[in-house]
Amino acid sequence: MAALAATFTTVLNRGDHAIFSDTAGALLSVDNTFNSPFNAWLINRGSVTMPLRMRQHNASAQAIAEHLQSLPQVRFVAYPGLESHPHHAFAASQLARPDAGFGGVLAFGLNTDHDGHNRFVSKLNVITSAVSLGHDESLIVFLGEDDERQYLYPPGFHQGFFRLAVGLEDTDDLIRDIDHALS
Incomplete structure (x- = not known):
């Protein structure tokens, strides 16, 4: 930075x-x-390449959020690019251009227990389990129900959730990786 x-x-x-x-x-x-x-x-x-990278981050995050939202294993998806997000209209009003995108970070919860969360992460092959943002590789971190910051999150997050920082990999590869890990 x-x-x-x-x-x-x-x-x-x-x-x-x-x-x-x-x-x-x-x-x-x-x-x-x-x-x-x-x-x-x-x-x-x-x-020089930042606009291209941001377009890819945004487009992939939007596609992944929409895909996750359609899966029965997923409890919730928090991404302001989804029309179902409670602050979607406000977020859209803040964009400099309508096609600017809503960022490359999203959160989601699974309908499973702590062991299920661990199994999901261990089955990921393209997405790396690591804590960071804005990387060229997609990174995921699980914030469990014992996280000391849980009181800051909405109630749906209290059973634990994943934060996914979407990288520059092919969108379809990322979606296939998530689907494989959920199977």
Whole structure:
């Protein structure tokens, strides 16, 4: 993750490093780091394909959410791109363009017990069980009923749920992987 702080003030010398304003100084004192030139180059290089990657994340997440919603093994699907989502209209009103998409992360619950959740994850071949977001690989994590943050979630989530961060794999491969794991 990276950020840019641009200001109109002149460079100030603060000991062993120069900063561009008191604002940048405040940022430096909070984080105490700046990106290296190499990391900045990687970010710049990757930004060229970001619109394409976001389109793929969005389209795959939408298709997976719609597919999950149709399965009897699935207790609920939480994805703002679904018209059944309670905040769908609000989410749609916030989009810069109607075709922008609703993001690449969704949550869903299964009609099973804790062991069933573990069996599901162990049968996945394309989707990796790991905690992260925005990766090029699809990642899934199970948040169980004993998670200390359960009180923050709606009641339907309290029996445990999966958070799926959809990657850039082929959508049909991801859906087949989920179907295989549910079989």
